[in-house]
Amino acid sequence: MAKIYFFKQPLIVFLFLLVLFYSCSSEYVSPDDLSDVNKVAILKSDNLPFTGCCRKYNKDNKIEFEKKYKNGKLNGIFIRYFDNGNVSNEVNFVNGNPTGYKQYFPNKKLKAEKTDDEKNQHLTTWFENGNKNLEQYLLNNILNGKSEQWFDNGQLELSCTYKNNKQEDEFSAYHKNGKKKIEGNYTNGNLDGNWKTYNEKGQIISDEKYNFGKKIGTWYYYFENGNKRAKVIYKDGLIKENKEWNESGKLINSFFAD
Numbered sequence: 001m002a003k004i005y006f007f008k009q010p011l012i013v014f015l016f017l018l019v020l021f022y023s024c025s026s027e028y029v030s031p032d033d034l035s036d037v038n039k040v041a042i043l044k045s046d047n048l049p050f051t052g053c054c055r056k057y058n059k060d061n062k063i064e065f066e067k068k069y070k071n072g073k074l075n076g077i078f079i080r081y082f083d084n085g086n087v088s089n090e091v092n093f094v095n096g097n098p099t100g101y102k103q104y105f106p107n108k109k110l111k112a113e114k115t116d117d118e119k120n121q122h123l124t125t126w127f128e129n130g131n132k133n134l135e136q137y138l139l140n141n142i143l144n145g146k147s148e149q150w151f152d153n154g155q156l157e158l159s160c161t162y163k164n165n166k167q168e169d170e171f172s173a174y175h176k177n178g179k180k181k182i183e184g185n186y187t188n189g190n191l192d193g194n195w196k197t198y199n200e201k202g203q204i205i206s207d208e209k210y211n212f213g214k215k216i217g218t219w220y221y222y223f224e225n226g227n228k229r230a231k232v233i234y235k236d237g238l239i240k241e242n243k244e245w246n247e248s249g250k251l252i253n254s255f256f257a258d
Helices: 002-026
Strands: 034-037 040-043 052-057 063-070 076-081 087-094 097-104 110-116 120-126 132-139 142-150 156-163 166-174 180-187 193-198 204-211 217-222 228-235 238-245 251-256
Antiparallel strands (some): 052 063, 063 076, 076 087, 087 097, 110 120, 120 132, 132 142, 142 156, 180 193, 204 217, 228 238, 238 251
């Protein structure tokens, strides 16, 4: 008897799921059949919180979206479709709350994915060629941790770190050819310390200094030939001295504050 029971139980579960699947795919309501009462979907025909599937079709009788409800709350995967019938978006709901999503290109390739385990979220996006575009980590949907972005050729474009939605520590940005474009540091979302920028050849363009967002010290700017273009001295965020040169090195402007 135990052996028979072992096979019967999965069969019963399978049949139940099969019935549930076909009832969900063959029996559904239209958005017009539902009303929203205090963020609860009510079936107009019986005035009760709706449990089941809701579908919407466009004028060409192509499905636009399908979503599932349980006791009036979104529960399960909410699916949107492209006109070609391919899936556009998938959002998973639990008791009315989204717990992650996937977004696709019309050619079925994954465009974006966000996972959510209530506290921790992980967001990744891709280019249509399959290369990664963006990767971020969040805590309670606030940016926390490393954030990276890439060009469509796979080259890293920028790298930084967030803490409570504010940039913190090292920041780096790159040109599409892989040469560094910007390097600096953040403290609690403020520019802090030495910041440098470079052109696509790797030559320095500017050298700046900050103290918790305030401009300080001596700043330098350069031409592509390496000659100095400008020198600016800051004190308490104000310009105290400014000098400018032309590309051949001749001083063309000079300013001193009292």
